[in-house]
Amino acid sequence: MGTGDLGASLQSHRASQPLLEVDHVQGPELPPGLQNKNETADSKESTPLFMKDAGLLDWEDDDAILDALRALEHEGTRAEAALNCRELGNKAAKANSWLYAKQCYTNGIAVLTASEDKWEQPADIETELLQLRETKEACYVNRALCNLKLENYRSATLDCASALKVNSKNTKAFYRSAMALLALGKLPEAEDAATCGLELEPNNRPLQEIASRIGGRKEAVEAITEKKRMEEERAYKIKLVLSNALQARQIRVRITDQSPNLEDARMHLTPDPLSIESTLVFPSVFLYPLDAQSDFIKAFSESDTIAHHLSYVFPLPWDSNHEYELSRVNCYMENATGGLIQAGKKLPLSQILKSGKVEVVDELIKIYIVPATSAEKWIEQMKSRQKRS
Structure with a gap:
């Protein structure tokens, strides 16, 4: 059988295989020395997106290859030794022994590289x-399947890239x-990988299904991103309108680098x-300095009064x-310079704030x-404290 007949036969055999089988993965029709140079150039231009990572192009686990090589006997030709490893891997894969199957394919790759x-000539x-x-081609694409089953997804992409370097039309490599x-x-x-595979085999059902899943995930991600x-x-x-509202009301605000944790309470x-x-609406706190107590008001509307x-x-x-009764207390707020102003209990908060003093x-x-009877003494203490600081 001539080279052309052999290639046609192998091509026909490959097209009949389902994507998830590990047996009989077939390579290109021609050996390296007989490849058409123009085809090689074209394949570089159409490199799948995931293979454009330079790290994928020359990847191989050298330590694993050396370990595998040391364990092999050098009997028969190189192709026969590699084929034996491949067949052992296929049997292990059919038995769902993914770790052993992966090692067999690694052994085959060790022989090949x-x-x-x-080996014998x-x-x-x-x-x-x-x-x-x-x-x-078969060892790489089938080891990719093992890595998929073992959830070694990065390694699976590397093996698929290696398989596609051997045969750029391997639809199993695109699928996996x-x-x-x-x-x-x-x-x-x-x-992109699914699209490349479907360009080769538009009616390939596994590729159609994975393309659909990818499309669904992409839509979900886009919806989340848009939301x-x-x-x-x-x-x-909201932040811009709030800023404009504060400016329109002539209310002074300042944010420090030591903002308290107010949880969901916000202006x-x-x-x-x-x-x-x-x-x-403002989160607010009533402070009772003479008794070291406080009350938190989550929502103090600008139209509300302190009273x-x-x-x-x-x-x-x-x-x-019974010192704290509405008619027996004074209310104070700090001004922009750290001093104090007395705030009218019956004034709307907006009127107090728009004065520009607070x-x-x-x-x-x-x-x-502060209880009215103690207010004067407390104010003096605050002034003294401010001078010392």
Whole structure:
């Protein structure tokens, strides 16, 4: 049988094999010395996306190859020794012994890639070359299957790349690389590998199915990305409108690098955070400095008064002397220079803030509540403390 007849026969045999079988993976029709130079150039231009990583082009685990080579007996020709390893791997793969099958294929690759030739010389060089290429392609593509089963997805892509270097039309290599790349979340590369395979065999059902799965995953990822983009865009608009609302109301704000953890309590506009006409709401805290106590008000509207919130906070459970009553306390807020101003209990918060004397720091309104009888002494203590600092 001539080279052309042998190639046609092998090509026909390969086309009849399902993608997930490990037997009879067939290589190109011609040995290396008989390849057409133009075909080689074309194959470089159409390199699959996942193989454009330079690390894939010359990859091989040298230590594993050397270990495998030392364990082999040098009997028969190189092609016969490699074929024996391949057949052992096929039997192990059919029995789902993936680790052993992987080792058998690695042994075959060791024979095929060894620089030292200790095997018998073949009677027919051309037939030997064809068998070597066929077995090399098969060992790589079948070891890729083992790596898929063992969830070694990166290694599976490397083996597929090696198989495609031998035969750029190996649809099993495209299928298995697409599977591995999908598992790795590399969707553009996975889609490209499936597309390359379908260009060779448009009616290949496994490739159609993996292409569909990749398309579904891609749509899901795109939907998540779009949702995130829209959320980020909305958050930016909300922040911009809030800033404009504060400026329109002449309210001074400042953010420090020591902002307290307010959890989900934030300065915001309600009911519509995208409308400057909505009501401003602030997280606030009532501080009782003479008794080292405090009350947190999650939502203090700009239209609310201090008296409104004190009306439900009082009476205080720890106020055994009944010093904290609405008519018997004074309220104070810090101004921009660190001093104090007395805040009217019945004034809307917006009126207090728009005076420009009060600064909202880290989005939190702080209001000091002091019994009127102790207010003068406490103010003097605060002034003295400020001078020392």
